Amino acid sequence: MHRICIAGRPNVGKSTLFNRLYGRRSAITDSMPGVTRDAISGIVSLGDMQLEVIDTGGIGEGEAQLEQAVYTISRNEIRRADLVLLLVDVTDLTGEDEELIEYVRRCGRPVILVVNKVDNERRSQDVSEFWRFGLERVVSISAAHGLGMDDLEEAVLEVLGDDLCSDDPRGDSPRGDEDSSGEEAGGHDGAGDLQEDLSVDGTDLESPREDPLARPVRLAILGQPNTGKSSLLNRLVGEERALVSDIAGTTRDTVEARFSFKGTEFNVVDTAGIRRKSRVKESVEYYAVQRALATIDDAELVVLVIDAEKGLSEQDKKIAARVAERGRGVVVILNKWDLMQDRENALNALTDRIHFLFPVFRHVPILPTSTITGEGIDKMLDMLLHVRGELHRRIDTGPLNQALKRWLDQTPPPSGKRPIKIRYITQVHANPVRFVLFTNRKKIFPEFYLRYIQNQIRQDLGFRHIPFFIELRE
Numbered sequence: 464m465h466r467i468c469i470a471g472r473p474n475v476g477k478s479t480l481f482n483r484l485y486g487r488r489s490a491i492t493d494s495m496p497g498v499t500r501d502a503i504s505g506i507v508s509l510g511d512m513q514l515e516v517i518d519t520g521g522i523g524e525g526e527a528q529l530e531q532a533v534y535t536i537s538r539n540e541i542r543r544a545d546l547v548l549l550l551v552d553v554t555d556l557t558g559e560d561e562e563l564i565e566y567v568r569r570c571g572r573p574v575i576l577v578v579n580k581v582d583n584e585r586r587s588q589d590v591s592e593f594w595r596f597g598l599e600r601v602v603s604i605s606a607a608h609g610l611g612m613d614d615l616e617e618a619v620l621e622v623l624g625d626d627l628c629s630d631d632p633r634g635d636s637p638r639g640d641e642d643s644s645g646e647e648a649g650g651h652d653g654a655g656d657l658q659e660d661l662s663v664d665g666t667d668l669e670s671p672r673e674d675p676l677a678r679p680v681r682l683a684i685l686g687q688p689n690t691g692k693s694s695l696l697n698r699l700v701g702e703e704r705a706l707v708s709d710i711a712g713t714t715r716d717t718v719e720a721r722f723s724f725k726g727t728e729f730n731v732v733d734t735a736g737i738r739r740k741s742r743v744k745e746s747v748e749y750y751a752v753q754r755a756l757a758t759i760d761d762a763e764l765v766v767l768v769i770d771a772e773k774g775l776s777e778q779d780k781k782i783a784a785r786v787a788e789r790g791r792g793v794v795v796i797l798n799k800w801d802l803m804q805d806r807e808n809a810l811n812a813l814t815d816r817i818h819f820l821f822p823v824f825r826h827v828p829i830l831p832t833s834t835i836t837g838e839g840i841d842k843m844l845d846m847l848l849h850v851r852g853e854l855h856r857r858i859d860t861g862p863l864n865q866a867l868k869r870w871l872d873q874t875p876p877p878s879g880k881r882p883i884k885i886r887y888i889t890q891v892h893a894n895p896v897r898f899v900l901f902t903n904r905k906k907i908f909p910e911f912y913l914r915y916i917q918n919q920i921r922q923d924l925g926f927r928h929i930p931f932f933i934e935l936r937e
Contacts, residue, residue: 466514467544467545546573547574690799700722767796771803779820795824796830797829860888885901898931900933
């Protein structure tokens with residue numbers, strides 16, 4: 464797949480152009496210079512081809528401690544690109560623009576000089592000034608209003624040629640599994656021994672639908688600022704895609720990338736660090752945090768990154784609650800483990816504290832890692848694949864009710880003047896996993912007995928590491 468890099472100094476409209484090409488508001492836009500810091504990407508259909516478009520941070524301005532890092536990432540993307548869309552502002556041509564034009568020329572990459580903010584006749588006449596740089600293609604547009612986009616697309620197609628393959632081998636991954644139609648308990652008589660009938664690899668036993676495990680994994684990286692989320696993304700993809708800095712709030716946009724592990728494709732998203740509302744001072748950071756939380760809804764799996772040295776916070780608890788509410792698979796990593804002393808005792812203490820503060824996470828895998836040394840990263844990925852298998856596991860109604868009968872015989876439901884009767888159970892959904900339990904008294908069904916059923920499902924049916932839901936019906 465060919466890569467198109469959008470480059471330019473701050474505030475010339477790169478993110479607005481990216482959003483216009485991508486077809487939705489993916490990059491955060493603001494009049495404050497330097498909003499985009501990381502290289503964010505998206506797959507764009509153009510004519511008969513699909514292209515990866517990368518929006519880069521502005522080159523030339525920004526906070527002193529971040530400027531060089533932003534420039535390095537943007538410069539790397541320019542060198543890797545098959546085509547550079549070099550964006551300038553028709554109303555403000557600067558020395559920085561001229562230096563960047565010269566740099567792109569030295570890189571030897573195909574380039575289109577895109578003159579932005581051309582939204583009236585007077586500005587159209589000013590475009591002629593930009594031909595003096597001697598570039599073969601100059602296109603005028605207004606990204607904010609969509610003007611000139613046809614001319615830009617035509618120029619892109621002309622540069623890249625007509626011989627590209629339109630099929631994206633990575634593809635888009637559908638969101639979750641559809642509800643099953645449900646079955647009655649008597650539909651699986653003579654199913655045989657429970658363990659022989661259960662799915663052991665997460666595949667669907669009820670219908671010959673497409674194997675969801677063949678799709679790319681949708682993985683979100685979440686956590687507080689400065690826990691190592693961007694370092695983790697860079698470690699996973701093997702290149703510097705996300706900006707790493709000690710300054711809190713460095714990541715603003717959601718940074719998407721792709722990598723493969725043991726034959727499985729991953730689409731991974733690094734998000735802005737989530738901290739208390741009282742500490743979110745800029746509107747840009749507010750929108751970045753809201754977008755980070757929204758990635759939970761789109762994700763299949765979540766890695767919650769915790770700084771092992773600093774420990775837990777209330778914000779971690781809120782993230783955990785949202786992940787559990789959505790039924791997402793999650794792995795908690797204790798990052799910066801290479802800096803810890805007395806590791807064995809520290810791991811036990813942190814694990815106990817997480818279980819105490821996050822009761823909904825008692826089932827969640829907790830692993831020590833170091834994104835700097837790579838310690839624990841492969842174990843994390845192996846566990847993510849295992850958790851994903853549980854998310855997509857489906858249990859036939861017949862063997863499921865055989866297990867239910869055994870649980871009821873082992874520990875009968877409460878009896879009395881109004882005895883509780885459980886008729887049958889069925890799994891109606893995977894990813895997130897949902898069961899429906901039919902009873903004669905839904906309103907007074909004891910909470911402790913529902914927890915008993917949940918624990919038995921978790922222990923006996925292979926749902927040990929994921930959240931799942933049981934709906935009561937009469």
